[in-house]
């Protein structure tokens with residue numbers, strides 16, 4: 001086997017879905033993978049050379065403590081993937097503020113907590129790579145995603161802002177923007193999910209593009225083309241598309 005691209009990897013949000021698959025596939029490629037999320041039992045079940053480090057990303061000091069423990073136990077982190085996230089569709093009939101705060105706390109501030117522990121370590125070494133999972137839902141506002149989409153738009157903007165500064169210190173950053181992926185997060189969605197992919201395919205695509213050093217990793221291509229076009233299309237056409245393909249009949 002070739003030596004792994006990243007000897008030591010930390011996947012945060014690895015207990016299920018895309019993060020779990022990333023951990024399995026990276027371990028299969030020879031990396032030693034520290035895996036984090038809240039569900040310790042699920043972390044222990046991840047096959048391959050993976051090591052559970054439970055954490056709640058909303059707790060900054062816990063994240064810092066876990067990052068330091070991983071470095072002490074396993075070694076310096078070459079690649080960290082921030083995959084922890086939550087999505088609860090927003091029902092405008094119950095404009096639930098907790099949905100907004102909880103989603104921002106996990107999806108956005110959770111990444112900030114990880115960065116706060118990782119950046120000083122990586123700056124000291126003058127190397128390391130950080131990958132943040134945002135979403136195509138961060139490109140434009142999509143139906144039912146009013147609590148979720150803004151957190152992902154913020155992550156895309158965050159990664160763009162940090163890239164030049166991190167690069168100067170030898171640290172790479174990537175932003176991963178998946179379309180729909182069949183995971184526990186999307187299992188109960190009652191709206192159409194065009195071009196939905198398996199978590200295995202999403203993880204394989206992510207790793208291949210990370211190995212190429214890409215900044216933005218977005219898939220599947222057909223859905224990304226539509227959503228990116230949506231950024232430059234006039235609102236009338238954008239909303240036609242959104243109503244036609246992304247809104248369930250009951251919501252019309």
Ligand SMILES: NC(=O)c1ccc[n+]([C@@H]2O[C@H](COP(=O)([O-])OP(=O)(O)OC[C@H]3O[C@@H](n4cnc5c(N)ncnc54)[C@H](OP(=O)(O)O)[C@@H]3O)[C@@H](O)[C@H]2O)c1
Nearest residue numbers: 013015016017018037038039056057084085180181183185
């Ligand atoms: N599935 C899609 O269609 C899709 C599309 C675009 C982007 N994404 C993004 O991809 C990432 C992975 O999502 P997924 O689809 O794989 O969903 P998932 O299967 O629900 O995985 C979410 C992961 O985040 C962890 N997590 C949630 N809250 C956490 C917290 N407070 N602290 C630590 N870990 C926490 C969960 O573990 P615990 O519950 O054990 O803590 C789980 O490991 C998310 O950022 C999501 O927004 C997904």
